[in-house]
Amino acid sequence: MNSQFPINQNFTKESLKKQFRLSEFLAEKIISSIAFLSITIIILIFFFVFKESLPIFHFGKSEKAKTEVSSESMPESYGSTSVEDLKPESYGSEPKEDLKPEAYGEPVSQSDLKPESYGEPVSQSDLKPESYGEPVSQTDLKPETYGDVVVEPLTETTTKDSSISEENQHQDKVAENNEGTDQTWSTFLTTEWVPVSNNPRFGLIGLLIGTIKVTIIAMLIAGPLAILAALYTSCFASKRKKEIIKPIIEMLAAFPSVVIGFFALIVLATFFQNIFGYDSRLNAFIGGVAMALAAIPIIYTISEDALSAVPKTYTEASLALGASKWQTAFFVTLPAATPGIFAALLLGIGRVFGETMIALMATGNAALLSSNPFESVRTFAATIGAEMAETVFGETHYSVLFFIGSLLFIFSFVLNAVAEFYVKGKLIKKFQGK
Amino acid sequence: MKNTKIEVKDLSLYYGEKQALKNISLEIPRNKVTALIGPSGCGKSTFLRCINRMNDLIPSVKITGEMLVEGIDIYDKNVDVVNIRKKIGMVFQKSNPFPKSIYENVAYGPKINGINNKTELDEIVETSLRQAAIWDELKDRLDDSAMGLSGGQQQRLCIARTLAVSPDIILMDEPASALDPISTSKIEELVHELKEQYTIIIVTHNMQQAARTSDYTAFFYLGELIELGKTNTIFTKPEQKQTEDYITGRFG
Ligand SMILES: Nc1ncnc2c1ncn2[C@@H]1O[C@H](COP(=O)(O)OP(=O)(O)O)[C@@H](O)[C@H]1O
Ligand SMILES: [Mg+2]
Numbered sequence: 122m123n124s125q126f127p128i129n130q131n132f133t134k135e136s137l138k139k140q141f142r143l144s145e146f147l148a149e150k151i152i153s154s155i156a157f158l159s160i161t162i163i164i165l166i167f168f169f170v171f172k173e174s175l176p177i178f179h180f181g182k183s184e185k186a187k188t189e190v191s192s193e194s195m196p197e198s199y200g201s202t203s204v205e206d207l208k209p210e211s212y213g214s215e216p217k218e219d220l221k222p223e224a225y226g227e228p229v230s231q232s233d234l235k236p237e238s239y240g241e242p243v244s245q246s247d248l249k250p251e252s253y254g255e256p257v258s259q260t261d262l263k264p265e266t267y268g269d270v271v272v273e274p275l276t277e278t279t280t281k282d283s284s285i286s287e288e289n290q291h292q293d294k295v296a297e298n299n300e301g302t303d304q305t306w307s308t309f310l311t312t313e314w315v316p317v318s319n320n321p322r323f324g325l326i327g328l329l330i331g332t333i334k335v336t337i338i339a340m341l342i343a344g345p346l347a348i349l350a351a352l353y354t355s356c357f358a359s360k361r362k363k364e365i366i367k368p369i370i371e372m373l374a375a376f377p378s379v380v381i382g383f384f385a386l387i388v389l390a391t392f393f394q395n396i397f398g399y400d401s402r403l404n405a406f407i408g409g410v411a412m413a414l415a416a417i418p419i420i421y422t423i424s425e426d427a428l429s430a431v432p433k434t435y436t437e438a439s440l441a442l443g444a445s446k447w448q449t450a451f452f453v454t455l456p457a458a459t460p461g462i463f464a465a466l467l468l469g470i471g472r473v474f475g476e477t478m479i480a481l482m483a484t485g486n487a488a489l490l491s492s493n494p495f496e497s498v499r500t501f502a503a504t505i506g507a508e509m510a511e512t513v514f515g516e517t518h519y520s521v522l523f524f525i526g527s528l529l530f531i532f533s534f535v536l537n538a539v540a541e542f543y544v545k546g547k548l549i550k551k552f553q554g555k
Numbered sequence: 556m557k558n559t560k561i562e563v564k565d566l567s568l569y570y571g572e573k574q575a576l577k578n579i580s581l582e583i584p585r586n587k588v589t590a591l592i593g594p595s596g597c598g599k600s601t602f603l604r605c606i607n608r609m610n611d612l613i614p615s616v617k618i619t620g621e622m623l624v625e626g627i628d629i630y631d632k633n634v635d636v637v638n639i640r641k642k643i644g645m646v647f648q649k650s651n652p653f654p655k656s657i658y659e660n661v662a663y664g665p666k667i668n669g670i671n672n673k674t675e676l677d678e679i680v681e682t683s684l685r686q687a688a689i690w691d692e693l694k695d696r697l698d699d700s701a702m703g704l705s706g707g708q709q710q711r712l713c714i715a716r717t718l719a720v721s722p723d724i725i726l727m728d729e730p731a732s733a734l735d736p737i738s739t740s741k742i743e744e745l746v747h748e749l750k751e752q753y754t755i756i757i758v759t760h761n762m763q764q765a766a767r768t769s770d771y772t773a774f775f776y777l778g779e780l781i782e783l784g785k786t787n788t789i790f791t792k793p794e795q796k797q798t799e800d801y802i803t804g805r806f807g
Binding site for chain 1: 607609612614637638639640641642644645647649651652653654655663664666667668713716717720
């Protein structure tokens with residue numbers, strides 16, 4: 122036994138007895154509980170978003186009441202003029218305008234409707250007995266509107282308008298009775314996104330196509346650029362160059378997207394319009410370019426890490442076989458870093474997919490159906506960003522927006538799952554053998 | 556020594572300020588196995604990597620002197636380093652197959668040399684694997700990842716990969732140091748067979764291995780070449796005292 126060190130370990134039953142290490146135990150518990158907490162938070166976020174979208178899944182009576190409430194509160198939300206100002210583009214296309222002339226034609230008179238219907242609850246109760254259930258909540262929800270419209274004495278016009286609106290409401294009611302709750306659902310697969318109207322339509326197809334278009338354009342630009350840049354810094358650049366380039370691009374990753382959006386809106390849009398000469402200044406291409414700017418630093422950073430982590434022995438082996446530098450980079454280093462680069466691309470897609478501010482500022486926000494990259498588009502995320510502030514809590518529009526939120530969540534989840542379990546395996550097999 | 560393949564004249568190498576090779580001059584014969592022996596850190600690997608200019612990859616390295624292969628100074632400005640390495644292959648101490656399939660590992664060299672014909676590639680792969688005495692073990696699993704092979708198999712695969720570009724010279728840096736005795740003897744047999752066609756330079760730690768496999772032996776000590784001669788002579792009656800001490804295990 123050597124006693125030159127103060128550690129005295131004898132092989133006795135006593136010294137080998139199991140010990141309880143409090144600090145290790147605590148550390149382990151803390152780590153696991155924090156991990157558990159973060160996972161729970163992610164799941165809770167999803168459930169909250171999903172929960173808010175639940176009303177559109179309710180069939181039958183309760184839903185009917187909801188739809189009517191919303192159709193009633195619609196004119197209210199019109200009363201506040203801000204709605205029009207905020208998203209003029211979505212109303213820009215003519216067919217939509219035709220569909221809700223009443224709503225658009227006389228916003229002032231409509232706001233006048235409210236005091237009317239407020240003042241004479243009897244007439245209203247005649248029209249919609251079901252909506253009676255929640256009149257209080259309604260008033261609670263939009264006190265500002267009522268505050269604005271204290272001016273009540275416009276008697277003559279109001280009666281006129283109210284008669285029109287009564288007709289409208291009648292029509293609505295008939296439609297609702299015929300189609301029931303399926304109305305909201307059935308409009309999902311249409312192409313028109315007209316959430317604010319007496320006959321709201323929530324066509325998600327246009328939004329879906331817009332989102333996909335922008336994502337594809339952005340990734341087609343960002344993917345190759347970022348990966349080539351990463352390949353350059355990890356395989357070709359001298360150590361000093363790398364030490365300069367990498368931190369700079371990494372800083373760009375933290376660039377506020379509103380600035381990128383602004384840049385796209387002011388500079389890029391004009392610049393590319395001069396080159397390509399398309400009609401709509403803000404379109405999917407501009408949005409894609411701007412989002413590529415946001416995605417490049419992310420893809421770059423992660424692929425660069427993956428490429429740098431490829432063991433130098435592979436590079437040496439390749440060079441020793443008489444491969445040139447770029448052959449080594451393309452045929453050895455790049456394939457060896459496949460999993461990491463794949464993860465980088467996925468993160469990039471996630472960033473583009475969920476990017477709200479840039480989409481809002483640079484894509485034109487019109488849900489058009491077209492394969493032309495130079496047409497305006499409207500993405501899911503931008504829709505939520507633009508409209509969430511103007512919806513009424515509990516109304517169908519509100520629920521649909523949350524439903525879109527859930528969709529975003531589910532899409533990225535499915536995308537990642539498929540990529541992780543299927544594509545990645547295939548790629549690895551292809552590049553690295555079974 | 557007639558029939559010289561490589562002639563080194565007054566070669567010195569510096570890692571930054573530190574001199575790792577001191578005025579090395581020697582001649583290496585064609586189609587023979589030359590073993591480089593010496594204690595750790597004496598510069599064997601450094602010297603070996605000079606022969607195919609792998610040291611170019613280390614930015615701090617500075618080299619003076621001449622390295623003539625077939626009479627041509629490979630450090631001449633007009634010599635393309637890529638072409639040098641095609642003719643002078645290298646097998647590393649730690650086996651380093653690419654994370655690709657076995658087939659792709661061997662086919663990689665020919666492919667970057669512009670051979671894309673499938674039947675031609677198949678033939679090269681088979682010939683190389685046969686030369687490396689590993690064809691029978693691997694022929695049914697050519698599409699499997701090379702990373703799943705044992706250490707000995709990986710090293711022989713690396714040898715096959717080197718052979719696939721048909722070099723003149725093969726440099727081996729302790730190719731068997733991480734292998735079990737059976738794999739080691741397989742590699743040694745391989746070296747013995749390959750010297751018919753190639754000039755082989757092998758760094759080894761292991762005296763017996765040097766004695767068994769090589770025709771000539773060079774003894775390095777502290778960055779200097781102490782002695783180079785026929786293996787028999789070096790191991791039986793070396794000229795230098797230092798060599799004798801090292802071989803008999805008195806130091807190192
Ligand atoms: N990349 C390097 N940078 C600086 N010094 C190095 C480098 N590689 C090797 N050396 C030094 O050069 C000397 C010779 O190393 P090496 O050729 O690897 O020895 P051997 O292969 O004989 O064990 C050693 O002292 C080592 O520390
Ligand atoms: Mg060594």
